[in-house]
Amino acid sequence: MSIDINELVQSIAAEVLKQLKPEAQKPxxxxxxxxxxxxxxxxxxxxxxxxxxxxxxxxxxxxxxxxxxxxxxxxxxxxxxxxxxxxxxxxxxxxxxxxxxxxxxxxxxxxxxxxxxxxxxxxxxxxxxxxxxxxxxxxxFQPKAPESLKIRESLITEKVVSDAAGSGAKELVVLSAAMLTPLAEEAAKELNINISKSL
Known part of the structure; x- marks a missing residue:
């Protein structure tokens, strides 16, 4: 079995660099x-x-x-x-x-x-x-805003959408059978809230 010298040198160099490099520190x-x-x-x-x-x-x-x-x-x-x-x-x-x-x-x-x-x-x-x-x-302190909120209500109103926007959410995940009021759809467009239905 022959060992390729170039591969051996590269793997040793990579291991040395890995050990010399400090671990990524959290903020x-x-x-x-x-x-x-x-x-x-x-x-x-x-x-x-x-x-x-x-x-x-x-x-x-x-x-x-x-x-x-x-x-x-x-x-x-x-x-x-x-x-x-x-x-x-x-x-x-x-x-x-x-x-x-x-x-x-x-x-x-x-x-x-x-x-x-x-x-x-x-x-x-x-x-x-x-x-x-x-x-x-x-x-x-302001908690980190959630990217998306899951709502289990069967009727999605304008208030539900505006409350989601108030919490900083960008997406509202609702039940597949949920009904959206016209005002809720309008509020979602104005507030840039994406409404998606879950399976």
Whole structure:
């Protein structure tokens, strides 16, 4: 059995290059909180698994973070940030990131836990704080819009189509026996929603 020297050299060179080439790294996200199992689960389930997550204070080999995320922002932290103050190392880092022009996403705002009990003017104050913080670059997390939505209703109305468009969907998959109202068809054309029937 003879070995072709050229093939052998090419296969060795390919293997060496493969081992020298660093593995493709996922984009990095800095979570502005201490690592905790519940927080880590919440972040990865809401934001998605296509990222490498690092938590505040952890060593990392990431060259650059593509996103900054706060799992939850309490009312005291909101009040401080809204007037340009920060207490504690994490909120100081948040303020620094905002001053550098970075966008910081918030998964949940603590004031919303009090929507049933807080007096109207107090609740409105925190809504204004949220608007102020949005102007600073601190924004509410927006989940990735689904490409298509499956609807199991037998009658597809204009509201169903507009709700699908509101969620960011580009396609509406409906039952093969579903009836579309004329207004639903018109809304689909106006909103660039493709309606397809499933088998």
């Amino acid at each position: 990095c996200v800095l979570v502005l909180a201490e690592r905790d199992c519940l927080v880590a689960d919440k972040v990865s389930s809401m934001v998605g698994g296509e990222y490498e997550y690092y938590f505040f204070g952890e060593e990392h080999n990431c060259i650059e973070f593509c996103r900054y995320i706060i799992p939850s922002l309490c009312v005291c932290e909101m009040s401080d940030l809204a007037v340009g103050k920060a207490h504690g190392m994490i909120m100081t880092e948040v303020l620094r990131l905002l001053l550098l022009g970075n966008k910081v996403e918030v998964l949940s705002f603590g004031y919303e836990d009090y929507n049933q009990t807080a007096p109207g003017p107090l609740y409105a104050l925190y809504q204004k704080h949220e608007e102020t913080l949005k102007g600073f670059g601190l924004e509410r």
